[in-house]
Amino acid sequence: MGLMTNILQTDLIKGLTLTLQNFFKKPVTLRYPEVRYELPDTFRGAQILKRDSEGSERCVGCGLCPEICPSKAITLITSEDEEGEKRVDFYQIHLGLCIYCGYCQEVCPVDAVWMGRDYELSLTDPSRLKVTKEEMLQKGDDPHYDRLGESR
Ligand code: SF4
Numbered sequence: 001m002g003l004m005t006n007i008l009q010t011d012l013i014k015g016l017t018l019t020l021q022n023f024f025k026k027p028v029t030l031r032y033p034e035v036r037y038e039l040p041d042t043f044r045g046a047q048i049l050k051r052d053s054e055g056s057e058r059c060v061g062c063g064l065c066p067e068i069c070p071s072k073a074i075t076l077i078t079s080e081d082e083e084g085e086k087r088v089d090f091y092q093i094h095l096g097l098c099i100y101c102g103y104c105q106e107v108c109p110v111d112a113v114w115m116g117r118d119y120e121l122s123l124t125d126p127s128r129l130k131v132t133k134e135e136m137l138q139k140g141d142d143p144h145y146d147r148l149g150e151s152r
């Protein structure tokens with residue numbers, strides 16, 4: 001019984017010492033959502049799609065990003081117009097499957113798809129995890145989601 005009491009007292013003192021040591025330190029947590037984490041430039045959040053200087057979609061439907069995607073999160077459907085030019089009919093990323101590796105951004109030959117800044121992806125409707133081309137283009141137009149903005 002005496003030994004048990006000694007062990008408990010030692011643990012209690014250790015615990016209290018640790019608490020006191022950290023009591024006056026600056027907290028590492030943030031009061032979210034009022035205070036936001038300062039994202040580094042290398043942060044990889046939900047993807048955005050960029051436009052060219054004339055405001056048209058940059059994506060040319062080459063098929064490289066769905067090919068390289070390790071989690072098969074990208075769906076791409078293309079067709080040809082009257083002049084035989086390829087057009088993107090459907091482009092979708094399933095954010096629930098995506099592992100945010102950034103390969104899609106790295107492989108894109110025309111810098112169309114970029115990892116954005118959006119990390120607030122909790123949803124009540126799982127179908128909203130499938131993001132369409134239109135939504136990604138909209139995010140690409142919005143500096144809030146665009147990691148590097150005008151610099152690219
Ligand atoms: S970040 Fe990686 S896993 Fe996500 S869509 Fe791009 S290639 Fe696929």
Ligand code: SF4
Pocket residue numbers: 058059060061062063064065066076104107108109110111112113
């Ligand atoms: S986003 Fe880039 S890599 Fe993906 S299909 Fe379009 S052009 Fe190709």
